[in-house]
Amino acid sequence: MPIEVRDAVRVALELLDAEGLDKLTVRRLAAELGVQAPALYWHFSNKRALLDRMTDAMVAPVVAGLPPAGGSWLSWLENAATALHAALLDHRDGARVAIGADLTVAFALGEFAERVVEVLHGAGFPLTDATRAAGVLVHFVLGRAVEDQGRPSPAAEAAAIETIPFPLMARGLRERHAAGATVSDDFGYALAILLAGLRATSPAGHRNDAAPDGQAGTCR
Numbered sequence: 001m002p003i004e005v006r007d008a009v010r011v012a013l014e015l016l017d018a019e020g021l022d023k024l025t026v027r028r029l030a031a032e033l034g035v036q037a038p039a040l041y042w043h044f045s046n047k048r049a050l051l052d053r054m055t056d057a058m059v060a061p062v063v064a065g066l067p068p069a070g071g072s073w074l075s076w077l078e079n080a081a082t083a084l085h086a087a088l089l090d091h092r093d094g095a096r097v098a099i100g101a102d103l104t105v106a107f108a109l110g111e112f113a114e115r116v117v118e119v120l121h122g123a124g125f126p127l128t129d130a131t132r133a134a135g136v137l138v139h140f141v142l143g144r145a146v147e148d149q150g151r152p153s154p155a156a157e158a159a160a161i162e163t164i165p166f167p168l169m170a171r172g173l174r175e176r177h178a179a180g181a182t183v184s185d186d187f188g189y190a191l192a193i194l195l196a197g198l199r200a201t202s203p204a205g206h207r208n209d210a211a212p213d214g215q216a217g218t219c220r
Helices: 005-019 026-033 037-041 047-064 073-089 094-098 107-122 127-149 154-161 167-178 183-200
Strands: none
Touching: 005 026, 005 047, 026 037, 026 047, 047 073, 047 094, 047 107, 073 094, 073 107, 073 127, 073 183, 094 127, 107 127, 127 183, 154 167
């Protein structure tokens, strides 16, 4: 019976959620599908090729949900980056799957970056700078998601804080922990800093775009 790539990717994502990236192999997927490994190597020449297809499946819904460019370009970028971050965290080791993806296969991730370039260019950034900034945004989200997925439980995090030998950092982390800061809170704070930098370096005539969440004062 022919193997549908879409079905194989769906099962691969289920295995990822159940067992994690380190245990996911093309051979393991073949066994789950009840076929011999060579049947899958026809579609996925190696694990990286499989991960690229999985990345495409994870990010495609994000791209489908992106609104047209228009309005506040900063708010558009904030919403897009937040959606990508959430999609990666929605699957166990999802961010690690996407790191190093070939955008000609993980097409949705490339399309996401293309849409970011479109929005930045529409806001007045030259294409050279828009492509650089899009790369910064995508790499930031991917890297941050990798860190966030490796974050310990709140109890383990509280215990780890007590071993930090740097008093000011430890105090600040205790305060954040006591305030109940979540992964989303910390991501949003870091993203706001990145967007403030983009706003500060935006071309003349576009610096009055309202910052996300009314944070215009912090972006000057």
